[in-house]
Amino acid sequence: MERSPLALPFPALASIAGVRIGTASVAYKKWTRDCVTLVELAPGTVVAGVTTQSKCPSPEVELCRAKLPQGQARGLIVNAGNSNAFTGMSGREAARAQAARVAEVLGCNPDHVFSASTGVIGVPLPVDLALSGVTQAHAALGQADWLAATNAIGTTDTFPKAATASAIVAGTRVMIVGIVKGSGMIMPDMATMLGFIFSDAAVTPALWQQMLQAAVAPTFNSITVDSDTSTSDTVLAFATGAADHPVLTSMDDAGADALAAALADVCRQLAILVVRDGEGAQKLIEVTVSGAVDDSSAKRVAMSIANSPLLKTAIAGGDANWGRVVMAVGKAGEPAERDLLSIRFGDTLVAEQGMVVPGYDEAPVAAHLAGQEVRITVDLGLGQGRARVWTCDLTHGYIRINADYRS
């Protein structure tokens, strides 16, 4: 797969105290690359997580959901090449067996081992490979860096995606590193966005979960490539507590807001990187909706625009087709008044009060649309509700990736 034209270079990333990584190759597919990633987390590590809204989740998602309330983690195991989704009892057994093996090699409680798998749907995870992967990756603990881990969790990604941020908490610098995979929602039977975030922050599980949920809403939950949702989407955040600051227990504690902001920053970078690797993407599109009756209404309108195939194909064609923005606002089902609507492409006001602006000049808009980053701003003129989401254009590349691989 060709590298996305929107790819960014892999960033320089510090190591996180309390985190050790090993990867292994067991060929879930016809791959020689590493596809099993084991992360050992120091005793006392706290975990927070958010999983797919799908009503048909994978066994790994179910295991994560069951273990998250305890908030404790010692290990993470990730399989790439097989999502283990929709595989009945044998898939569930395979996931449980692999987590048990991780607990064994790390000498920890199986409830403290978290799992994620991504790849083909409908084929049970081969237990022998899954267990052998744990053994091999354990032997290699400490040998894999962030780039190796990011490559090992990827499937159809065209570039490795990671981000970092730091925060000062009570005079101590706290680090956060996040890695993510995902480039559409599903590809030639390969599924899913998986994001893993690591920090040395010292924080209670409840507060960490609260911070993650707040961070995910305007970031991972504000992106769309094709409106499709995987059975396996998972974001897990681990805080090892190795940083030398008092344990944060509430958002009122000094430095909690800084940590939350840094976590949100990492989530935002990772989320936008996923869109930058959207299947067939040639342009990154930022959609901002203001003036809605409330924020959630603004978000639904923004998502209606971001998911419109007609708008996304127009952007692919470099066409300032603001009529399609009107259409997408109109179909969202949210409060909207045609005659109060204003629309901007880039910095140019295109339409307001229900019609095109007098003397509308398409030239600056066409110049904006010729770039790789497109901004569409809609003001509904009704209230204070506001939301921003990101998507990519819909191109022949998307069809090629998703329809042509067999024909």
Next chain:
Amino acid sequence: MERSPLALPFPALASIAGVRIGTASVAYKKWTRDCVTLVELAPGTVVAGVTTQSKCPSPEVELCRAKLPQGQARGLIVNAGNSNAFTGMSGREAARAQAARVAEVLGCNPDHVFSASTGVIGVPLPVDLALSGVTQAHAALGQADWLAATNAIGTTDTFPKAATASAIVAGTRVMIVGIVKGSGMIMPDMATMLGFIFSDAAVTPALWQQMLQAAVAPTFNSITVDSDTSTSDTVLAFATGAADHPVLTSMDDAGADALAAALADVCRQLAILVVRDGEGAQKLIEVTVSGAVDDSSAKRVAMSIANSPLLKTAIAGGDANWGRVVMAVGKAGEPAERDLLSIRFGDTLVAEQGMVVPGYDEAPVAAHLAGQEVRITVDLGLGQGRARVWTCDLTHGYIRINADYRS
């Protein structure tokens, strides 16, 4: 535009007593073809209608909505090449002026004149052309047949679409003829599905509206090409009352069920013809969902499947990708139990009870997917809810039509 491979021949259609049609060419676009259609309806004609759910409707839609409660029609005027949507006060004035001119030439109340326009968004309907079109089309009344009218209301349609049915009401044969245009939701700035149905039935406005609404839900409201919704979608049904049977006033009257069934049959044929002309369509896809908790839940799951770009691209590629069906069921947000789900492609059971069937043989499925008509059946195993919807595959043709026309 190349004729859709799913096109059907134009049917033989009887004339409807009380309906006269004239068309005219006024070149809203650089067209020499006729693009204004005037229909004169006999005094006493009853009208029912359903319009777009868009919150940003065109002035024509607003006029129809305002006039429909009276239930009386003497004229219909249709413009192709300019949708008059999102054009502010001048667009509203143009629509009113054109309807007034129709009332003048037909010698009727302007409240009994219905309008529809389809084409470019954001350019006010040119009043001089609109009025001249009425004059010319009026002079030609009685000269246009159904095919001429169907061609004159079309924009990017690749073939003319019409359907007919009849019913015996109290020993009298009643005829219904419907014509429709639409091939995506919007195209190079051309919008909309418009459907016009004509019958000689004698029926009260309230009952006719009731019949139309019942007919539209499982037909026009059960199709999707790309999930986008026009600002101008309109279906109007006219009943001239020329047929010699007692006026139907309630569904309990003899023959009312037969008329309702015939109306529903015409709506169904027309709706599926629109999908057959879906932008870039190579395959017609019928999605049936049963076993949902209720019918509306079944419909939402069916639409989630029918609108999934990943599923639609898989079908385009002839790929029996049932994992994407699971994905689309899972993301619908409706009650679903992974381990109760069963999926069929054509007549072949592919997956049940949360996993692929033992000894699954892809050969008959591949053969089914190689055809032009694909059936996907999902049983949720929860209740008696059931729905059927139609869509088409998502192909390079869609991208070509919607993105490449400028680049």
